[in-house]
Amino acid sequence: MATPSPVTQAGPRVVTSREFRDVIGRFATGVTVITTVRDGIRYGSTASAVSSLTDDPPMLLTCLNRNSATAAAVRDSGAFAVNVLAEDHVDLATRFASRVPDKYDGVPTETASNGSPLLVGAIAHLICRVAEQVEAGTHYVFLAHVEEATSYPGHPLAYFRGRFGRMQTAxxxxxxxxxxxxxxxxxxxxxxxxxxxxxxxxxxxxxxxxxxxxxxxxxxxxxxxxxxxxxxAPVPDSIIDEVYKAKLAIEIGVAEQTVGKVTSGQKARLRELMEDTIGFVQNGRFTDPEGWVRANERFHEYMVELAGSAILLDTYRRLGLPGLNLRALDRGSYASSSLLDDHLELVEGYETGDVARVVAALRNHAQRPLEMRRQDQLRRGANAGMA
Missing domain, CATH: 1.10.10 (Arc Repressor Mutant, subunit A)
Structure with a gap:
């Protein structure tokens, strides 16, 4: 029996950078902008290399090129924010991936508790404190504790094979x-x-x-x-209820921050917008439901705007309240006097600096749409019974 020839064991072939980029590029990731501040200067860089690390305690990791100014700023400041971009943020992702002199020019932002800029319109913000820093090849790997985390409605921007785009299902x-x-x-x-x-x-x-x-x-x-x-189809009461719970949470938070702190001009404007809503009600009925909804929208959005937070106002608008109000109210709805009474109570609470009065008015007001819808349903049922 012949002896088989020995097989030469070749060493493992080294994967080239080009091969690696091509293969890893087929792994779709989300897109974020890492932001921070150092010595009063804001820095930011687009990053897809962000991953959760542990949930107890909440930690994540992010990788930034060591040659980037943002990486150096995060290294020195020890703090940063992760802004998860929405699917229509391709321009924003491209901007923060470039070397333009001022990446923040024309970009609306707010300031996080750790000083980092927050991009308005992002679908999530994570406020982070660096726990450990590791050098790996051309990059810094930052392991960080997540101190605050907030999410908003929306679909994510994706990065796949070197291009930004949306998730196919979104x-x-x-x-x-x-x-x-x-x-x-x-x-x-x-x-x-x-x-x-x-x-x-x-x-x-x-x-x-x-x-x-x-x-x-x-x-x-x-x-x-x-x-x-x-x-x-008619919007289920369960959805209306959930949206109004979110609305109430935002408005109570705004009231607790702003009652007793607004200017006389802001109080006057709030009263003016409240009085605008009265003109769409006559003899206990809405004369123009669409007009009332628009006036009501202006009134409530102005109150939220008093908090001075573009992110909060954007979140409030994403609830889709104007359209939902129209769906909650039948076109021939009776106008509960309680709606207008709530508005008056809210304004007078602001004028007297009585936060408890404002919060009580908001809690009562949140119940009105479902109450009125049920009343309309009862009326229609009674009318059908008499037909």
């Missing part, structure tokens, strides 16, 4: 907002089949983009799917 953010607004503004208790082709033509997008938005809204419960059709 609808485009601008289209989603428009489709949601159309569904909410329908303001009807009758189901209506959505003409996706017509909506796509009106919005200037492909039908499949509308389809993805409708899938997302169906998951939210704002529309209904039936035998391949999408139907605008």
């Amino acid at each position: 609808p485009e953010a601008s289209v989603l907002r428009e489709v949601r607004a159309r569904a909410l503004d329908a303001g009807s208790d009758l189901e209506e089949i959505i003409d996706t082709g017509r909506w796509a033509e009106q919005l200037g997008v492909e039908a499949n983009v509308i389809h993805r938005a409708l899938v997302a809204l169906a998951d939210e419960g704002l529309i209904r799917r039936d035998k391949g059709n999408y139907l605008i």
Whole structure:
């Protein structure tokens, strides 16, 4: 029997940088901007190398090129913020990945508790303190404790094979907002089949983009799917209730921060906007439900604006309250005097600096839409019984 020839064992082949970039580029990641401040100067850099480390205690890691000014600033300051970008933030991601002289020019920001800039419109913010720093090749690896974490509605921006884009399952953010607004503004208790082709033509997008938005809204419960059709349907009370809980939480937080601290001019403006809402009610009915909803929106948004936080105002607007108010109110709704009484109580609480009075008015006010909707349903049921 012949003896087999010995097999030469070659050493492992070294993976080239080009090969590695090509393969690892097929791993889709989210996109963030790492921000920090050092000696009063703001720094920021786009980064996809961000990962959770542990949840007890909450920690994450991020990698930044050692040659970047942001990496040096994080190293020296020991603090940074992670801003998770939304799918329509391609320009923002490109800007912070570049070497423009002032990356923050024209970019709305707020300041985190650790001094780091927060990008308005991000779908999440994580406020971090560096626990450990490691040098690995061309990069610094920062292991950090997460001291604060906040998330907002929206879909993430993705990075895949060297390009920014959206997740395939997520609808485009601008289209989603428009489709949601159309569904909410329908303001009807009758189901209506959505003409996706017509909506796509009106919005200037492909039908499949509308389809993805409708899938997302169906998951939210704002529309209904039936035998391949999408139907605008009455918004379930459970969704209205959840949105109003979020609304109440934001408004109470604003009241606790601002009552007793606003100027006389701001109080006067708040009263003026409150009085604007009265003009849309006559003899216990809404003369113009859409007009009342717009006036009500201006009043409440101005109160939230008193907190001076663009991020908070943006979050409040994302709740979609104007359209939801129309869906919560039947077009022929009776106008509860309690709605206007709540507004007056809120304004007088601001004028006297009585935070408990304002909070009580807000809690009462949050119950009105569902109360009025139930009353309308009872009226319709009674009318049907007499027919």
